[in-house]
Amino acid sequence: MTSVIRGVRWLLGQVCSRRGFRLAMLVATLASLWLSTFKLRLSSDLTDLFPNRDETTMLMRFLRGFGGGDLGVILVRGEDPAAVEAAATALIAALRDKPMVARVLDSAPPPKEFDPTLAWAYSGPTARDRLKQALSPEGMRERLDGTRELLLAPGASEVAERAARDPLRLAMIPWELRMEVAAGVNVGTGADGAFVGDGGRARLVILEPRGSAFQGRDAARFVSEVREAMEAAQRHELPAHAPAVTMDLTGGHAIADATASLLRRDMIVSATLSTVLASLVFLLTFRRMRALFAVLPPLGLGTLWTTGIAAFFPTGLSAIATAFAAVVVGVGVDTGVHVYAKLLEGRRQGLTPAAAARFARETTWRPTLLAALAAGFAFAALLVSDLPAVRQLGVLCGAGEVLTAIGILLVTPEIGAWLERGAPPAPKVHPWTAFASALTRTRRRAIAAIAVTLTPFAFLAAFGWPSAHDTLVAIRPQALAPLATQREIYRIFGSKEGQWLAVTADASPERAAERADRVAERLDRLATAGVIDGFDALTNFAPAPPTQEKRLAERDALALPEKRRALEAALLERGFDASAFSAAFASFEHPSHAISRMDPKGPLAWIVSRHMAREGGETLVVSYVRPTGDPAKDAQALAAIREADPATVVTGYHHLETALRHALGRDLPIVAILALVLVVVTLRAALRRGFDVFLTLGTIAVEVGAVAALMRIFHVRLHVYDALVLPVLIGITMDESMFLLHAARAARAAGSSIGDAIDGALRSEGPLVASTALTTAAGFAALLACRFEGLFDLGAVGALGSALGLLAALIVIPAGLRLARGHASE
Incomplete structure (x- = not known):
């Protein structure tokens, strides 16, 4: 000294x-x-406020790979549902030519048109249980009663065409259960799958940003362009006498x-x-x-x-x-x-x-x-x-x-x-x-x-x-306007803060997706049992090919060809003309084994980009989990995830506490x-x-x-x-x-x-x-x-x-x- x-x-x-x-x-x-x-x-x-552990490392990898980890979300609100819908439409039009906006939508893509016998490939355990129930005599009659109600409703021409191929509406079962995107935003809460809440007085517009949220210039450019679009939509696209509508931005870039x-x-x-x-x-x-x-x-x-x-x-x-x-x-x-x-x-x-x-x-x-x-x-x-x-x-x-x-x-x-x-x-x-x-x-x-x-x-x-x-x-400053908007979205759409990230990493994209599917299968059971509040996983929309093969094998064990006669009997019992359903009978007699491949640039690209990314030479696949907050249930959920795939890391800001x-x-x-x-x-x-x-x-x-x-x-x-x-x-x-x-x-x-x-x-x-x-x-x-x-x-x-x-x-x-x-x- x-x-x-x-x-x-x-x-x-x-x-x-x-x-x-x-x-x-x-x-x-x-x-x-x-x-x-x-x-x-x-x-x-803010991951530098956490210790250097596996969870922290994976959180940083997730943030790097997914550019901030959040989609951009705009909450459009007003007292008049029609004005809210018009404002959202105008906003989407104003956003489409923005360089920092890769994709924009205010509704979930419609369910994929496929052979109804492929419904098993897109179904988690709970949905597969419902599919099995739908093939029982009682289940067939119940499903056909629902189909009759749809056919009698106004504008049923399109329904009639689909019903001829799928009278039991098997292809709809995977989407009939409560599905989520962005860990809490319900899919299909409005007409045509629109993200609507509060009786139409709230609507979400979801954006896929370009650039990284951790590059200051990218985040600033994205926010600036979105604000310009919101101002343009309110100033030029909406008539002066239209009811008041507000627009608020949240998401990784905005935060x-x-x-x-x-x-x-x-x-x-x-x-x-x-x-x-x-x-x-x-x-x-x-x-x-x-x-x-x-x-x-x-x-x-x-x-x-x-x-x-x-x-x-x-x-x-x-x-x-x-x-x-x-x-x-x-x-x-x-x-x-x-x-x-x-x-x-x-x-x-x-x-x-x-x-x-x-x-x-x-x-x-x-x-x-x-x-x-x-x-x-x-x-x-x-x-x-x-x-x-x-x-x-x-x-x-x-x-x-x-x-x-x-x-x-x-x-x-x-x-x-x-x-x-x-x-x-x-x-x-x-x-x-x-x-x-x-x-x-x-x-x-x-x-x-x-x-x-x-x-x-x-x-x-x-x-x-x-x-x-x-x-x-204090993970993020609570005074931030984007966080206030995020909390309001959670309130309106029935979700809450504190999601976990279950991240699976593998050099092979297919293996990473398959392992993540196993985790999602377990999450499905946990959600049904009330151990977790909900989850958002890629398997709900684009399961890995090996996962599809396993699920279709489970379907084949039900012997669909043998169910053909039971379906015809149920149709006749409920007053349907069985001759109009030849396409449905054919699909039962020859169930499809077509395996779909993931298309990163297809209509579900925004969902794929939210769940799958490349980082450090590996593919990361993430499932977003909403825990209940009950210590015993949370511990049970963590143990179940580790059992499904021991190498999957559960991380997230709140989990790292x-x-x-x-x-x-x-x-x-x-x-x-x-x-x-x-x-x-x-x-x-x-x-x-x-x-x-x-x-x-x-x-x-x-x-x-x-x-x-x-x-x-x-x-x-x-x-x-x-x-x-x-x-x-x-x-x-x-x-x-x-x-x-x-x-x-x-x-x-x-x-x-x-x-x-x-x-x-x-x-x-x-x-x-x-x-x-x-x-x-x-x-x-x-x-x-x-x-x-x-x-x-x-x-x-x-x-x-x-x-x-x-x-x-x-x-x-x-x-x-x-x-x-x-x-x-x-």
């Missing part, structure tokens, strides 16, 4: 004295500006575009607000506007350098890592507070501005760099996390802490020397420091103060630590212990006394206990964002403790009594550590302006922890010094 400090000190001297190093700093600044402007991108891929816009907004707003709040605290400390002009430029430099580093992340800046800007600004002001205070002290001692600048740098570089390195190491402890987004946050906050401190040490004294050429201000007396000193002035008071700081631990022992939130990760709980249980202790070890090493190098290190660790423990107790009292449930900030507070709180201990030790070395040393440390350093703690709290508090719930929670816990860390330092450090030295007066 000593060699590192010496190296940094040498570097500071070189940068301040040589043009070459100044030129290098200029080049680094310009490069960072270019990288931040043209290369930095925000990632809407990705809205997420990127929201995160960009949150990063800009939080960084700006952090700067404003930290500046206000800084002004309250020095009461000199010019002090801001000495600190803000290097603070901006450090933040800019850090942002340049963020541009090198190959997957883009993750959602949670966007918090780095606000945190770096809030924490970075700490160094400026101490450096500028020493500059003013030098001027009060009669030093020239240039000499005062050297005095400020020489007296602050060691403690401020040690504090910055300790905080940076605490942040860097996040690198051991299994969550990629957490590692990003650790890298950026750790680098930002050190780079900002270096920037301030390099630049602030030079600017301050130019600004403070006049008479320096008189030192300001802060009365509250006397009150803080009085709290621990006697041994009895010191013991009482320590006892008060331990009460949170007694509370936690009695009532327990904060419990984990039901949802450890379990994996995240395990990861946090592993990560938090490791991160906390590593952060403590790094802090102890840094403190030992800075303070060189074991007792001072112990006292600082006690301060940190009191802070963490107080934060946990308040979270418990106010029912703030622990999730990943809260958990992230707690280890980070270890490094931040150490700053306040170290400066108080450093000042007290210096006073003792000069011959002061322990009481005078503590009083002097509180008078000189108390306002400064209060300012640094509050600027840090301001940096976190700026995140309260974020619309992304995870960043909001991170800000709330971070601001609370910073304030409590200050209180802990102002109480524990003086009380511990007095009790340990035994010099307190009675």
